[in-house]
Amino acid sequence: MREIIAEIITIGDEILIGQIVDTNSAWLGKKLSDLGIRVKQISSVSDDKQHILNALSEAKTRADLIVITGGLGPTKDDITKNTLAEYFNTGMILHQATLQRVEEIFSTRNLPMIEMNRLQAFVPANCTVIENTTGTAPGMWFDYDGNVYISMPGVPAEMKTIFEDGVIAKLKEHFTMPSIRHRTLLTAGIGESFLAEKIKDVEDNLPLYIKLAYLPGLGQVRLRLTGYGDDGNKLDAEIDSFAQQIKNKALSYFFGEGDDSLEKYICRIFADNKWTLSIAESFTGGYISHLVTEVAGSSAYFKGAVVAYDNEVKINKLGVKRQTIIDHGSVSEQTIIEMAEGCKKELNTDYAIATSGVAGPSGGTAEKPVGTCWIAIACPNGKTIAKHFHMGSDRHNTIHRSGVVALDMLRKEIEK
Amino acid sequence: MREIIAEIITIGDEILIGQIVDTNSAWLGKKLSDLGIRVKQISSVSDDKQHILNALSEAKTRADLIVITGGLGPTKDDITKNTLAEYFNTGMILHQATLQRVEEIFSTRNLPMIEMNRLQAFVPANCTVIENTTGTAPGMWFDYDGNVYISMPGVPAEMKTIFEDGVIAKLKEHFTMPSIRHRTLLTAGIGESFLAEKIKDVEDNLPLYIKLAYLPGLGQVRLRLTGYGDDGNKLDAEIDSFAQQIKNKALSYFFGEGDDSLEKYICRIFADNKWTLSIAESFTGGYISHLVTEVAGSSAYFKGAVVAYDNEVKINKLGVKRQTIIDHGSVSEQTIIEMAEGCKKELNTDYAIATSGVAGPSGGTAEKPVGTCWIAIACPNGKTIAKHFHMGSDRHNTIHRSGVVALDMLRKEIEK
Numbered sequence: 001m002r003e004i005i006a007e008i009i010t011i012g013d014e015i016l017i018g019q020i021v022d023t024n025s026a027w028l029g030k031k032l033s034d035l036g037i038r039v040k041q042i043s044s045v046s047d048d049k050q051h052i053l054n055a056l057s058e059a060k061t062r063a064d065l066i067v068i069t070g071g072l073g074p075t076k077d078d079i080t081k082n083t084l085a086e087y088f089n090t091g092m093i094l095h096q097a098t099l100q101r102v103e104e105i106f107s108t109r110n111l112p113m114i115e116m117n118r119l120q121a122f123v124p125a126n127c128t129v130i131e132n133t134t135g136t137a138p139g140m141w142f143d144y145d146g147n148v149y150i151s152m153p154g155v156p157a158e159m160k161t162i163f164e165d166g167v168i169a170k171l172k173e174h175f176t177m178p179s180i181r182h183r184t185l186l187t188a189g190i191g192e193s194f195l196a197e198k199i200k201d202v203e204d205n206l207p208l209y210i211k212l213a214y215l216p217g218l219g220q221v222r223l224r225l226t227g228y229g230d231d232g233n234k235l236d237a238e239i240d241s242f243a244q245q246i247k248n249k250a251l252s253y254f255f256g257e258g259d260d261s262l263e264k265y266i267c268r269i270f271a272d273n274k275w276t277l278s279i280a281e282s283f284t285g286g287y288i289s290h291l292v293t294e295v296a297g298s299s300a301y302f303k304g305a306v307v308a309y310d311n312e313v314k315i316n317k318l319g320v321k322r323q324t325i326i327d328h329g330s331v332s333e334q335t336i337i338e339m340a341e342g343c344k345k346e347l348n349t350d351y352a353i354a355t356s357g358v359a360g361p362s363g364g365t366a367e368k369p370v371g372t373c374w375i376a377i378a379c380p381n382g383k384t385i386a387k388h389f390h391m392g393s394d395r396h397n398t399i400h401r402s403g404v405v406a407l408d409m410l411r412k413e414i415e416k
Numbered sequence: 417m418r419e420i421i422a423e424i425i426t427i428g429d430e431i432l433i434g435q436i437v438d439t440n441s442a443w444l445g446k447k448l449s450d451l452g453i454r455v456k457q458i459s460s461v462s463d464d465k466q467h468i469l470n471a472l473s474e475a476k477t478r479a480d481l482i483v484i485t486g487g488l489g490p491t492k493d494d495i496t497k498n499t500l501a502e503y504f505n506t507g508m509i510l511h512q513a514t515l516q517r518v519e520e521i522f523s524t525r526n527l528p529m530i531e532m533n534r535l536q537a538f539v540p541a542n543c544t545v546i547e548n549t550t551g552t553a554p555g556m557w558f559d560y561d562g563n564v565y566i567s568m569p570g571v572p573a574e575m576k577t578i579f580e581d582g583v584i585a586k587l588k589e590h591f592t593m594p595s596i597r598h599r600t601l602l603t604a605g606i607g608e609s610f611l612a613e614k615i616k617d618v619e620d621n622l623p624l625y626i627k628l629a630y631l632p633g634l635g636q637v638r639l640r641l642t643g644y645g646d647d648g649n650k651l652d653a654e655i656d657s658f659a660q661q662i663k664n665k666a667l668s669y670f671f672g673e674g675d676d677s678l679e680k681y682i683c684r685i686f687a688d689n690k691w692t693l694s695i696a697e698s699f700t701g702g703y704i705s706h707l708v709t710e711v712a713g714s715s716a717y718f719k720g721a722v723v724a725y726d727n728e729v730k731i732n733k734l735g736v737k738r739q740t741i742i743d744h745g746s747v748s749e750q751t752i753i754e755m756a757e758g759c760k761k762e763l764n765t766d767y768a769i770a771t772s773g774v775a776g777p778s779g780g781t782a783e784k785p786v787g788t789c790w791i792a793i794a795c796p797n798g799k800t801i802a803k804h805f806h807m808g809s810d811r812h813n814t815i816h817r818s819g820v821v822a823l824d825m826l827r828k829e830i831e832k
Contacts, residue, residue, distance in 0.1 A: 016455040018446025019629060023437050025460070030434025039432040040467065042460035044441070051456065058474065182433065193490045193532045203492065213463070214491045215430055216571065224435065279702075279723070285709025286695075286702030289723045293701025296777050296811055298725075305723035306733070307695070307705045313720035313763060317733060347729060361712050371524075390525050394550050395712055397573060 003228060004175050006032050007063035008042045009055050011070035011080055012154055015044045024069050024159055031163060036177040037065065038228070047071060052083045060147055064175070070154030072137035081140075084151060085124035088144055092122045095129050098138045105136060130166035134158050139166055148174060179232035183239050184215075185223045185246065187253040188262055188408040192216045195223075198250045202242060210242060218397060219404030220262070255411055262407045263295045269414050270301035270351075275380070277410075278347035279305035280318050280339040282330065282356040283373065287403045303347050308339065318342035329368070331356050336374035337384050344378040351413070352378040353406050359395045371398050375406045377413050385413060420591050422448050423479035424458045425471050427486035427496055428570060431460045440485045440575055447579060451587060452596035452644075453481065463487060468499045476563055480591070486570030488553035490532045496567060497556075501540035504560055508538045511545050514554045521552060546582035550574050555582055564590060595648040599655050600631075601639045601662065603669040604678055604824040608632045611639075614666045618658060626651075626658060634813060635820030636678070671827060678823045679711045685830050686717035686767075691796070693826075694763035695721035696734050696755040698746065698772040699789065703819045719763050724755065734758035747772050747784050753800050756792035767829070768794040769822050775811045787814050791822045793829050801829065 008025050015022045025042045032039050040062055045055045052071075059066045071080030085092055099121035106113040120136045123129060130139030135153060139162035142149040150167055152159045187195060192214050196203070203212055209229055215222040225243060227235045247254045256265050270277060279289050279302075289305040292298050308314040311330055315322050319342035320335060328334040336356050344352035357373025364370035370393050376386040389405060391398040424441050431438045441458045448455050456478055461471045468487075475482045487496030501508055515537035522529040536552045539545060546555030551569060555578035558565040566583055568575045603611060608630050612619070619628055625645055631638040641658060643651040663670045672681050686693060695705050695718075705721040708714050724730040727746055731738050735758035736751060744750040752772050760768035773789025780786035786809050792802040805821060807814040 015442070016445050016458060017449040018442040018444070018455075019631070021437060021439050021442040022458075026431070026434040026437040028434070029432050033433040039434075040462060041471070042432060042438075042458075044458035046456060055457075184435070191527070193530060194527075196491045196532060197530055211429070211493070213429055213493050214489060215435065216489065218573075224430070226429070226433070281702070281705075283709075285714075285718075286697070286705025286721055286723065287709075289697075289702025290706045290815075293699075293703075293723075293725065293775075294812060294815065296775075298701075299779075302701075303726040304729035304733070305702055305721075305725075307702065307709075307721035307723065309709065309715055309721075310719040310763075317720070317722070317762070346733070347726075359709075359712075363715070392521075392525075392550070394573070394577075396710060397550065399706075399710065 003178055004037045004065060005040045005063045006037045006065040006067060007040055007059040009052075009059060009066060009068045010042070010044045010154070011047060011052060011068065012044075013046050016046055024154065024156055027156070027160065028067055028069070028163070031168075032067070033180060033182065035168065035171060036180040037171070037175070038180070047079060049079055049083050049086070052080065053087055056087050056149075060145075064147060065171070066147060066149045068149065068151040069159055072151065072153045080151060081123065084140070084142070084149070088124055088126050088142060090125040093125045095121050095123050095138065097131075098123070098129060101131070102136045130162055130170070132158055132162050133165065134161050139163075141167075141170060143174075179229055179235055181227045181232070181235045181239050183225045183243055184258050185225070185243060185254055186220070186256040186260055187223065187250070188220045188255060188404060188411070190221065190250065190253045192221050195221055195250060195253065199246050202245045202249060206242060207238075210239065218401045219408065252412070261295075262404065262411060263291050263298075266292075266407060266411060266414070267295045267298055267301065271297065273414075275351060275414070276301055276303050276349040278303050278343050278349040278352045280314075280343035280352060280354040281305060281307045282309060282314070282339070282354075283359040284355045284357075284399055284402050284406070285309060285359075287399050288353060288355065288406055291403050291407065303349050306343060306346070314339060318346060331358060331368050331372060331374060333374060333386050333388070336376040336386050340376035340378035340384050340386070350380045351410065353410055354378070355402055355406055357389075357391070357398070357402065359398050360393060361395060373398070373402055375402065375409055377409050379413055385409065420453045420481060420593065421456045421479045422453045422481040422483060423456055423475040425468075425475060425482060425484045426458070426460045426570070427463060427468060427484065428460075429462050429493075431486075432462055440570065440572055443572070443576065444483055444485070444579070447584075448483070450596070450598050451584065452593040453587070453591070463493050463495060465495055465499050465502070468496065469503055472503050472565075476561075480563060481587070482563060482565045484565065484567040485575055488567065488569045490536055490552070497538070497540065500556070500558070500565070500567060504540055504542050504558060506541040509541045511537050511539050511554065513547075514539070514545060517547070518552045546578055546586070548574055548578050549581065550577050555579075557583075557586060559590075595645050595651055597641075597643045597648065597651045597655050599641045599659050600674050601641075601659060601670055602636065602672040602676060603639065603666070604636045604671060604820060604827070606637065606666065606669045608637050611637055611666060611669070615662050618661045618665060622658060623654075626654065634817040635824065668828075677711075678820065678827060679707050679714075682823060682827060682830070683708075683711045683714055683717065687713065689830075691767060691830070692717055692719050692765040694719050694759050694765040694768045696730075696759035696768060696770040697721055697723045698725060698730070698755070698770075699775040700771045700773075700815055700818050700822070701725060701775075703815050704769060704771065704822055707819050707823065719765050722759060722762070730755060734762060745784070747774060747788060747790060749790060749802050749804070752790035752792040752802050756794035756800050756802070760794040766796045767826065769826055770794070771818055771822055773805075773807070773814070773818065775814050776809060777811060789814070789818055791818065791825055793825050795829055801825065
């Protein structure tokens with residue numbers, strides 16, 4: 001079966017000057033991939049007739065399906081519709097059902113309708129209208145010279161409704177789709193190159209129709225397997241098998257799949273076991289608590305945190321001994337252990353995380369340069385694990401990377 | 417003066433299948449516009465050699481400057497570097513300074529270095545390396561056949577650092593830019609449409625060559641004035657004048673300009689006055705502390721926070737009376753005042769912020785629906801300000817918006 005190739009064209013200067021982030025393309029990319037259509041390119045172009053015409057001509061050479069968003073509003077700078085009519089070498093006609101819809105919308109909202117709004121009901125003569133149930137600009141489907149073109153408004157809510165309610169069914173009717181399968185495996189605590197080294201044998205044996213991509217983040221790497229083929233069941237089985245082979249090569253680093261996250265995974269394990277957690281944060285300044293509490297349901301297990309930025313707070317709220325800080329400094333194994341154990345006791349939880357480090361840009365010394373940090377996990381069995389890291393010299397990255405590393409240390413303990 | 421045209425090419429299947437939203441392009445679009453360079457197209461293409469080569473050839477016909485991100489990692493699917501070498505008809509060479517940097521990074525982090533990491537130091541022979549101070553993949557500058565090509569890693573933090581520290585100066589050196597002036601005014605605590613209403617008279621009188629853009633965020637609106645012209649000094653004077661007129665229309669909402677932030681502004685005021693701050697966070701879960709501690713230098717004034725997710729923590733660590741919570745609930749004026757005053761006393765600071773609310777999705781009632789929250793500021797004069805808000809039904813937005821609102825309440829108090 002021949003692969004169906006799509007190209008997305010988004011129209012609008014506001015994207016090019018960075019005034020808005022183009023989230024439509026990512027949404028469409030995911031929807032089209034899920035349908036088994038391969039998106040080959042996304043092009044964002046300006047509100048300029050010749051530029052749009054060029055983009056359409058180029059896309060035609062690469063793609064079977066061209067999905068266009070934007071430039072359908074009522075104002076002067078919205079030129080997509082007339083440009084499409086020119087591209088298809090046709091004129092504009094009034095679409096009665098759309099005119100009725102626009103009139104209804106204005107009468108419902110008690111707004112006067114001006115000529116500019118009436119123009120919303122004109123479409124290129126070769127167009128099949130796809131109703132827009134949430135706005136005035138209709139969706140449009142064109143079957144022209146062997147390609148399908150779909151034009152939708154750029155307002156995300158309108159575009160999504162038109163695509164889901166009107167476009168998907170028409171695409172399935174028009175094209176014979178291949179099977180496509182995605183699977184994303186989540187890892188933490190291992191760098192991209194080390195992970196690649198570990199799973200090299202499996203990667204080298206992947207067939208051409210299954211691709212592996214590395215998606216690195218701070219302290220985390222996601223692995224995405226994508227397969228294309230005629231037989232969906234066979235693909236499922238193959239991807240399952242490769243996913244398992246990959247996991248087996250580095251089992252302790254994998255914790256979840258898809259849209260899961262370390263924080264959600266930890267939330268589930270704690271809730272299932274009815275354990276509780278508290279956090280003592282020095283240089284991470286509340287970031288780990290923030291990660292944990294962004295997850296809905298975290299109140300079931302997370303009791304609270306002490307952000308002990310100042311040493312007096314470490315002493316008064318976490319029970320760290322003044323002498324420990326004097327003897328070893330606040331960024332030390334001794335202090336981090338007292339912070340973790342003190343936090344666990346003071347907030348009366350099963351587990352506690354503690355962090356202390358030098359976020360920078362100032363505060364570093366030869367012995368403890370910027371990026372130096374200690375992270376500890378106090379466990380219910382009375383054991384406390386403390387580890388020492390260098391997180392680099394960028395303040396923002398040091399904080400964020402440390403958050404992931406701390407949660408990953410906790411994950412390893414609760415998995416034991 | 418001839419306009420400089422740029423095209424952005426982002427490389428990576430993860431963008432095309434919608435696994436990540438391409439925020440790099442918007443960021444680059446804004447930065448290039450700020451420099452006076454017009455971005456004509458953004459193209460996102462797959463990790464496929466021929467497709468990348470085609471995109472480069474097409475971009476060359478449209479643009480003077482081609483900015484490429486992505487595909488520079490150490491793994492197999494990262495093919496940008498070799499593809500560029502092929503496009504430029506050259507080979508790969510080892511860049512010694514980059515190799516040293518990569519070796520340093522690995523030795524600082526106490527990690528072993530493998531062959532794959534060493535490959536990061538190879539670049540096309542015609543390349544001028546732009547140092548990457550936050551990662552292993554170098555930025556690259558190519559001057560080829562009348563066009564400039566810049567290739568940077570796709571990891572946003574690395575891309576941004578390379579662009580700001582290494583690329584901007586080289587662009588200014590290479591191209592003759594038109595005069596363009598930007599000025600961004602920061603507001604907090606007022607919605608976009610209300611702000612627009614207040615400054616309408618000034619906006620209506622702007623000349624055609626000065627544009628005003630509203631950039632709304634959660635609880636904050638930035639106003640950007642952009643002027644184009646031949647005479648930079650004249651533009652500066654005009655933009656200064658309009659900026660002042662705009663500020664005068666709504667003085668109390670403006671707190672800063674450019675890349676400033678509420679957190680940085682507050683940090684400066686506290687440091688200048690040698691005041692101290694503590695925070696008691698319930699439903700915001702550490703987010704406000706995180707905002708505050710992301711600012712370098714915050715340790716000068718921020719002593720710490722208690723994330724009192726559980727009521728026992730509010731009682732034991734902040735001194736909230738058990739009876740207050742029983743009588744009024746944890747999301748109430750009475751409790752928030754005790755939290756703020758307790759935090760100020762327990763952590764021994766001049767000011768304290770406190771938050772308590774229903775982040776959702778569960779926990780809402782008819783009387784206190786999801787999004788209900790109380791925020792209080794305890795002040796050095798013994799006065800405590802408490803306010804009540806509805807932040808909407810989305811957990812993430814409720815937390816983030818509340819963080820901004822709390823800091824803005826603090827700003828208003830310290831400005832008195």
